[in-house]
Amino acid sequence: MSHRLDRFLVIGAGPTGLVVARALKQAGIPYDQVDADDDVGGNWRHGVYTTAHIISSRRTTSFPEYPMPAHYPDFPSRAQMLAYLCDYARHFGLYAHIEFRKEVVAASPLADWSWQVKLADGEQRQYKGVIVCNGHHWDRRFPTYPGTFMGEWVHSKDYRRPEQLVGKRVLVIGGGNSACDIASEAARVAVCSHLSLRRGYWFLPKTMFGIPTVEMMRGWIPVPVQRAVLRLCLRVIVGRYAQYGLPEPDHRIFERHPTVNSELLHYLKHGRIRPRPDVARLEGQTVHFVDGTTDEYDLVVCATGFHVSFPFLPPGMVEVKGSTAQLYAGMVPPRTRNLYIFGTTQPRYGFGPLASPAADLLAQLLELQDAMTLPLSVVFEASGEQLPTTHLVDPHAALRRMRLARYLTPLLVRKERRLRTSPKVGAMTMWMPPQAI
Incomplete structure (x- = not known):
């Protein structure tokens, strides 16, 4: 020794x-x-x-x-x-x-x-x-659902390049930054790109008024004022999340890590990304959602954290x-x-x-x-x-x-x-x- x-x-x-x-x-x-x-x-x-x-x-x-x-x-x-x-x-x-x-x-x-x-x-x-x-x-964290998925089932950690998405029906599970990045890349090259959300998230654009959003909030501004300013800016720049088919956030800004992505809302409005609710169960290549709807996928990407x-x-x-x-x-x-x-x-x-x-x-x-x-x-x-x-x-x-x-x-x-x-x-x-x- x-x-x-x-x-x-x-x-x-x-x-x-x-x-x-x-x-x-x-x-x-x-x-x-x-x-x-x-x-x-x-x-x-x-x-x-x-x-x-x-x-x-x-x-x-x-x-x-x-x-x-x-x-x-x-x-x-x-x-x-x-x-x-x-x-x-x-x-x-x-x-x-x-x-x-x-x-x-x-x-x-x-x-x-x-x-x-x-x-x-x-x-x-x-x-x-x-x-x-x-x-x-x-250390990948995977979700657990009843049933078994018979297509590709991977974690966002296993995603490397857009070629993995080409020509596939893709479902991304999660609403964080990696989930939105991968769903946006699938919107460009996949047959379809669906995003399953268990709850509402705060989706912030990467820039506001030409400034990176993270730089807008100064340290001397109290957090309640930061929240109020961001909510006002989002209402003016983005509108209501319901207008994009997204659930409204179930928490205040900063109580959970916000998602910073400028492409998600763009592709939602173009129909290239479709929002879906939480997964209820899996059956072969069919995914059953909690609202009773179903769809078939070739690839499921679990962007569910670590x-x-x-x-x-x-x-x-x-x-x-x-x-x-x-x-x-x-x-x-x-x-x-x-x-x-x-x-x-x-x-x-x-x-x-x-x-x-x-x-x-x-x-x-x-x-x-x-x-x-x-x-x-x-x-x-x-x-x-x-x-x-x-x-x-x-x-x-x-x-x-x-x-x-x-x-x-x-x-x-x-x-x-x-x-x-x-x-x-x-x-x-x-x-x-x-x-x-």
């Missing part, structure tokens, strides 16, 4: 793994980094269809310490995003620390809360701690409620030490402006932990820190909280000193480490 107790292991070299590596390097914190792929990029390299463009704008997606090139469009393509992430890694000298084609299959704490890591090739290493940046767009999961960690170590990982400060699992989970939340726009300060805050927490006897997770819990109830994040509010936290986190050291002899802390139970891998 290779002993590397002076450093952390960063798992993943996608956008979140890269920004964490940059923060650790700049803070002088030793680390190794591994990724199962053959280069950086994560989902943008192996999990996104070739025609994808970001739904957030260039400005609200790029890392503030390394802006995207000025010649990029407002909505960069998959190829441009991948090139940007590779440039980011080169610019900050991150490649030297990354080992590619190294998949982590198990990571478990030892009695002293160092971490034993096993790789797919059988190699075992021991680290001071582990920082998980494995993303949350890879599970948040960490298959290489011991079962139960990181609790996930719905889509929300139970983490203090969005990074620290309860009752653990030297384990950090990064990048499980879903902001209303791109990753860069939030990920960068969050990574810097993580580096600060690692240094604070070295100054403490008690685990950070215990200090958070004993101090009354609340676990999240949703994975959705208001980016402006989150930025304000992180700026404040950068100044207040040193106070955790004082709290930890007072808590060491507290009966409340003494009664807490840590997660029990299993036997070595």
